Amino acid sequence: MTQQFETVALIGIGLIGSSIARDIRHKGLAGKIIVSTRSQATLTRAQELGLGDLYTTSSAEAVKDADLVIVSVPVGASGSVAAEIAAHLKPGAIVTDVGSTKASVIAQMKPHLPDSVHFIPGHPIAGTEYSGPDAGFIGLFQGRWCILTPPPGTDEAAKAKLRMFWEALGSMVDEMDPEHHDKVLAIVSHLPHIIAYNIVGTADDLETVTESEVIKYSASGFRDFTRLAASDPTMWRDVCLHNKEAILEMLARFSEDLAYLQRAIRWGDGEKLFDLFTRTRTIRRSIVQAGQDTDMADFGRHAMDQKT
Amino acid sequence: MTQQFETVALIGIGLIGSSIARDIRHKGLAGKIIVSTRSQATLTRAQELGLGDLYTTSSAEAVKDADLVIVSVPVGASGSVAAEIAAHLKPGAIVTDVGSTKASVIAQMKPHLPDSVHFIPGHPIAGTEYSGPDAGFIGLFQGRWCILTPPPGTDEAAKAKLRMFWEALGSMVDEMDPEHHDKVLAIVSHLPHIIAYNIVGTADDLETVTESEVIKYSASGFRDFTRLAASDPTMWRDVCLHNKEAILEMLARFSEDLAYLQRAIRWGDGEKLFDLFTRTRTIRRSIVQAGQDTDMADFGRHAMDQKT
Numbered sequence: 001m002t003q004q005f006e007t008v009a010l011i012g013i014g015l016i017g018s019s020i021a022r023d024i025r026h027k028g029l030a031g032k033i034i035v036s037t038r039s040q041a042t043l044t045r046a047q048e049l050g051l052g053d054l055y056t057t058s059s060a061e062a063v064k065d066a067d068l069v070i071v072s073v074p075v076g077a078s079g080s081v082a083a084e085i086a087a088h089l090k091p092g093a094i095v096t097d098v099g100s101t102k103a104s105v106i107a108q109m110k111p112h113l114p115d116s117v118h119f120i121p122g123h124p125i126a127g128t129e130y131s132g133p134d135a136g137f138i139g140l141f142q143g144r145w146c147i148l149t150p151p152p153g154t155d156e157a158a159k160a161k162l163r164m165f166w167e168a169l170g171s172m173v174d175e176m177d178p179e180h181h182d183k184v185l186a187i188v189s190h191l192p193h194i195i196a197y198n199i200v201g202t203a204d205d206l207e208t209v210t211e212s213e214v215i216k217y218s219a220s221g222f223r224d225f226t227r228l229a230a231s232d233p234t235m236w237r238d239v240c241l242h243n244k245e246a247i248l249e250m251l252a253r254f255s256e257d258l259a260y261l262q263r264a265i266r267w268g269d270g271e272k273l274f275d276l277f278t279r280t281r282t283i284r285r286s287i288v289q290a291g292q293d294t295d296m297a298d299f300g301r302h303a304m305d306q307k308t
Numbered sequence: 309m310t311q312q313f314e315t316v317a318l319i320g321i322g323l324i325g326s327s328i329a330r331d332i333r334h335k336g337l338a339g340k341i342i343v344s345t346r347s348q349a350t351l352t353r354a355q356e357l358g359l360g361d362l363y364t365t366s367s368a369e370a371v372k373d374a375d376l377v378i379v380s381v382p383v384g385a386s387g388s389v390a391a392e393i394a395a396h397l398k399p400g401a402i403v404t405d406v407g408s409t410k411a412s413v414i415a416q417m418k419p420h421l422p423d424s425v426h427f428i429p430g431h432p433i434a435g436t437e438y439s440g441p442d443a444g445f446i447g448l449f450q451g452r453w454c455i456l457t458p459p460p461g462t463d464e465a466a467k468a469k470l471r472m473f474w475e476a477l478g479s480m481v482d483e484m485d486p487e488h489h490d491k492v493l494a495i496v497s498h499l500p501h502i503i504a505y506n507i508v509g510t511a512d513d514l515e516t517v518t519e520s521e522v523i524k525y526s527a528s529g530f531r532d533f534t535r536l537a538a539s540d541p542t543m544w545r546d547v548c549l550h551n552k553e554a555i556l557e558m559l560a561r562f563s564e565d566l567a568y569l570q571r572a573i574r575w576g577d578g579e580k581l582f583d584l585f586t587r588t589r590t591i592r593r594s595i596v597q598a599g600q601d602t603d604m605a606d607f608g609r610h611a612m613d614q615k616t
């Protein structure tokens with residue numbers, strides 16, 4: 001592919017930042033990749049992995065020649081990163097992020113950023129339960145959606161460039177306003193993670209069932225939840241703190257529906273149970289048809305077992 | 309491997325029954341496999357797949373020469389199957405099942421069965437979200453646990469034979485009393501499925517988020533739940549109806565814990581959130597170490613994507 005930016009600065013080089021770095025390199029999308037992260041340890045590791053061309057722990061230093069700046073840090077750290085880089089941004093640069101919440105990130109970053117740059121917040125809908133620079137890989141964003149939440153009046157040319165960048169990474173790009181993004185993500189991502197953390201916590205606390213039993217028999221369903229519940233605690237703490245309203249709304253709906261289901265179980269209402277259990281199959285089929293999941297039994301885990 | 313039984317009768321030939329049939333054939337564990345299912349359509353399909361040596365829609369007919377009878381039907385149908393076969397069982401035969409609940413299956417089957425047979429209920433902790441004879445495969449039980457819940461006074465030799473059979477299928481075998489089984493499975497299997505069905509239902513009902521959005525962005529967590537929520541409605545209705553007490557107990561614990569978590573989110577208590585989100589990672593690690601799940605990112609789905 002052809003180069004899209006002269007210089008890209010990556011602030012934060014964990015799972016997401018390092019996957020972007022690998023894709024940029026792999027596809028030749030930038031002339032130069034500048035890697036920046038707050039800790040020397042992570043920076044050294046990024047260097048060992050050869051993720052960039054220049055390395056620095058100073059985000060101010062990192063952005064000064066960059067045409068595209070991508071901030072990939074926990075959402076609670078967006079404000080301080082924006083404050084650090086603001087005075088050093090090159091006029092005309094595009095500044096974006098990958099944070100899992102959008103209204104809060106905008107509220108934190110926008111006040112700091114000069115009018116001379118194009119601030120276009122984003123969120124790639126792709127990830128895994130692992131974090132850090134070693135967790136990234138080429139192709140993470142392939143076939144996945146990326147949501148941009150550009151403020152009203154955003155420069156069309158800048159937006160088109162950022163779109164093209166994500167498309168080069170294999171993504172489809174959508175636009176929506178940040179409040180709607182936060183509501184959508186509350187149900188498709190934040191609630192599933194919170195529920196997973198919760199049920200793993202419940203299992204861990206039981207007196208009548210031992211931890212060893214939970215582990216041995218986890219293949220009957222439980223193990224699926226433990227994957228989400230192994231995700232990075234800092235990232236998910238920040239998501240919960242920064243998308244509170246939407247998450248609480250979805251939690252209330254979920255609990256209401258669960259009470260209804262619980263009642264059907266208590267009163268032995270097989271028909272109600274059968275109806276819900278039938279209705280939910282349709283969504284799974286649509287997700288597989290849309291190419292957003294494999295149709296292999298058990299996510300293809302069995303095929304993986306055979307290989308190892 | 310060497311033959312363990314002269315004649316095995318399989319009553320029910322869906323995911324579980326047909327996987328057992330394939331393993332028996334593959335490993336030469338029986339001289340003859342008799343396949344029985346209530347519908348002609350499923351029986352014909354089983355015959356096309358070559359799952360057995362003899363085929364019949366009469367379970368009474370199927371069991372008359374069998375040394376091992378394995379009942380693999382929804383738990384709500386255990387009683388009627390037991391009533392059908394009882395008078396035709398060969399003295400000394402071992403009768404077992406694979407139902408996901410145990411106290412209820414025993415209550416339904418035991419009264420019908422003659423003292424001349426060995427009734428040893430069982431439950432292999434393995435499965436997928438698919439059902440029917442096409443869904444089964446060789447190796448489903450490999451590396452997974454199988455729980456037996458033999459009544460007090462069960463013949464030791466018969467128990468040892470059944471154990472050896474599951475071990476030949478690659479399983480590790482545990483024994484416990486049916487009430488404990490039902491409690492353990494309520495948390496490791498039944499609650500995860502109910503929660504998954506529930507959240508998919510909640511998402512489906514929202515007015516503010518469209519179904520198309522839920523599908524497009526499902527890779528951010530939601531899709532994991534849709535797999536469990538695509539499981540067979542009849543099977544899961546029966547599980548809910550037949551393990552009511554234990555499920556309601558676990559649901560109450562789960563809801564209590566969720567209220568606590570909700571409160572932490574409402575009050576912005578980052579420390580409480582961080583603590584829970586850290587504690588839950590340990591269980592995941594133990595499950596992977598115990599060989600009960602892959603440690604590949606995203607269950608290795610990405611590797612699957614690459615292959616297709």
Ligand SMILES: NC(=O)c1ccc[n+]([C@@H]2O[C@H](COP(=O)([O-])OP(=O)(O)OC[C@H]3O[C@@H](n4cnc5c(N)ncnc54)[C@H](OP(=O)(O)O)[C@@H]3O)[C@@H](O)[C@H]2O)c1
Nearest residue numbers: 012013014015016038039042073077099100127128131132
């Ligand atoms: N993980 C996912 O599945 C996923 C998916 C989509 C979007 N996201 C979003 O992507 C962003 C990054 O997630 P990730 O999974 O890549 O995280 P990660 O692997 O944990 O990496 C985090 C990066 O941010 C830096 N960082 C952490 N705390 C910081 C702070 N207080 N100030 C400045 N830098 C800090 C880390 O630096 P050091 O290592 O040097 O401390 C590291 O470079 C988050 O906003 C997350 O919401 C994640």
Ligand SMILES: NC(=O)c1ccc[n+]([C@@H]2O[C@H](COP(=O)([O-])OP(=O)(O)OC[C@H]3O[C@@H](n4cnc5c(N)ncnc54)[C@H](OP(=O)(O)O)[C@@H]3O)[C@@H](O)[C@H]2O)c1
Nearest residue numbers: 320321322323324346347350381383385407408435439440
């Ligand atoms: N699926 C899992 O992951 C899993 C795991 C462990 C244990 N189990 C347990 O294994 C058992 C079978 O599950 P499965 O997944 O193999 O189911 P399945 O694929 O849906 O097959 C069900 C079998 O039972 C027969 N059947 C259905 N309703 C019946 C009725 N009312 N009376 C008599 N026969 C009936 C079906 O016959 P027709 O097709 O001819 O109607 C078919 O042969 C269940 O008790 C389940 O709890 C399941």
